[in-house]
Each structure stands twice: as structure tokens, then as C-alpha cells.
Amino acid sequence: xxxxxxxxxxxxxxxxxxxxxxxxxxxxxxxxxxxxxxxxxxxxxxxxxxxxxxxxxxxxxxxxxxxxxxxxxxxxxxxxxxxxxxxxxxxxxxxxxxxxxxxxxxxxxxxxxxx
Amino acid sequence: xxxxxxxxxxxxxxxxxxxxxxxxxxxxxxxxxxxxxxxxxxxxxxxxxxxxxxxxxxxxxxxxxxxxxxxxxxxxxxxxxxxxxxxxxxxxxxxxxxxxxxxxxxxxxxx
Numbered sequence: 001x002x003x004x005x006x007x008x009x010x011x012x013x014x015x016x017x018x019x020x021x022x023x024x025x026x027x028x029x030x031x032x033x034x035x036x037x038x039x040x041x042x043x044x045x046x047x048x049x050x051x052x053x054x055x056x057x058x059x060x061x062x063x064x065x066x067x068x069x070x071x072x073x074x075x076x077x078x079x080x081x082x083x084x085x086x087x088x089x090x091x092x093x094x095x096x097x098x099x100x101x102x103x104x105x106x107x108x109x110x111x112x113x114x115x
Numbered sequence: 116x117x118x119x120x121x122x123x124x125x126x127x128x129x130x131x132x133x134x135x136x137x138x139x140x141x142x143x144x145x146x147x148x149x150x151x152x153x154x155x156x157x158x159x160x161x162x163x164x165x166x167x168x169x170x171x172x173x174x175x176x177x178x179x180x181x182x183x184x185x186x187x188x189x190x191x192x193x194x195x196x197x198x199x200x201x202x203x204x205x206x207x208x209x210x211x212x213x214x215x216x217x218x219x220x221x222x223x224x225x226x
Contacts, residue, residue, distance in 0.1 A: 040219075043159070043214070043216050056210075058213070090158055101211035101212060106151075106158035106160070108156070108158040109158050
């Protein structure tokens with residue numbers, strides 16, 4: 001069974017730039033969620049995708065956007081980067097069936113540094 | 116809103132010591148409760164979970180009991196090992212579609 005994989009592992013961007021992070025979900029899973037983990041803190045929910053549509057969003061501005069593709073992989077896009085966007089971005093996948101969710105499986109994350 | 120509060124860290128123990136990490140929660144619904152562990156440079160791994168009151172989740176010697184009356188889900192292990200050194204996160208989910216995490220507790224186990 002293939003786990004959740006994320007790319008790239010590390011990324012350095014300049015304030016104001018745009019970034020795209022990628023995630024391949026675990027085989028058999030049909031939902032993808034993204035979390036932001038600032039240094040020394042717990043992960044914060046950004047949004048979740050199911051059937052290629054956003055299915056819940058946390059307290060993040062519209063410059064955070066995403067996509068889910070037919071193969072259940074996903075992208076997280078962040079526009080107009082700010083210094084506070086520096087964090088570990090975690091992707092997680094799960095299987096939803098008949099309204100019930102399996103536990104989330106997380107990737108190893110992408111470390112984004114904004115300078 | 117939903118929230119999770121963990122005991123302040125970091126926690127430093129000697130090998131074979133008893134571990135307790137406290138976790139309390141506030142939720143608008145009837146949540147499922149989780150403990151996740153994060154090793155250095157890695158993502159989060161599910162350690163254990165409980166879905167209803169009085170359920171006990173267990174894995175790798177770790178245990179936690181869902182206490183609805185005290186809104187708690189404390190993590191315990193009778194004898195820690197050096198390999199248990201990691202950051203531990205308590206989390207809840209009401210809808211199943213998102214997790215609310217605590218701030219994490221850094222555990223260091225010395226030989």
C-alpha cells in the first residue's frame with residue numbers, strides 16, 4: 001500500500017511570490033486535507049477536498065486555494081506569500097464511505113520558508 | 116468552537132519511567148478523540164483513537180481512555196523507551212472531515 005507522498009520536501013520563496021505544493025493520497029483514499037503547522041505548534045486545518053470540490057475550510061484567507069484531481073491527488077496553492085506563511089504544510093488522506101471517515105494518514109510535509 | 120488543551124511541555128523522563136500527558140477538550144458535538152505522534156522530520160502518525168465515552172484506545176504500550184465526564188483523553192505508558200522520544204498531539208474530530216489539534220507535547224526519554 002502506497003502512503004501519502006508530498007513534494008517538494010523543502011521550498012524557499014520570497015514574500016509576494018506564489019507557491020504550489022503537491023500531494024498524492026494513499027491508495028484507496030478519496031479525500032485529501034491540508035494542514036499548516038507553524039514551528040512549535042499543532043497543525044491547523046486549511047481545507048479538505050472530496051470529489052474534486054472543497055468540502056470544508058478552516059480560518060484561512062482566499063489566497064490559500066486547492067485542487068483535487070480525478071486520481072485523488074491534490075495541490076495547495078498560496079498566492080501573495082507572507083512571512084507568516086513559513087510553516088510545515090501537511091497533506092492527509094482518508095476514505096469516506098457512507099458518510100463515515102477513516103482515520104487520516106499524513107504525509108511527511110513540505111517545509112516552506114518565506115524570506 | 117472546538118479546542119484541545121495539552122499539558123505544557125517539554126517532558127523529560129528516564130528510560131522505563133511512567134508517562135502521562137494530559138489532554139482536555141471542548142467540543143460542540145460528540146467528538147472522536149485521537150493521539151498522533153510526530154518523529155523528527157516526519158509527518159504525523161496515528162497512535163491511538165477512541166470514538167465514544169469510556170472507550171480505551173491502545174497501541175505500542177500507550178493507552179488513553181475517553182472520559183466524557185471530565186472531557187479528557189490522557190495518554191499513558193507504563194515504561195517509556197528512548198525510541199518514544201517525539202512530539203505527541205492530542206486531537207478531536209466532530210464531523211470526521213477535520214481534526215482540531217492541541218499544541219503538542221515534546222517528550223524526551225534519556226537512557
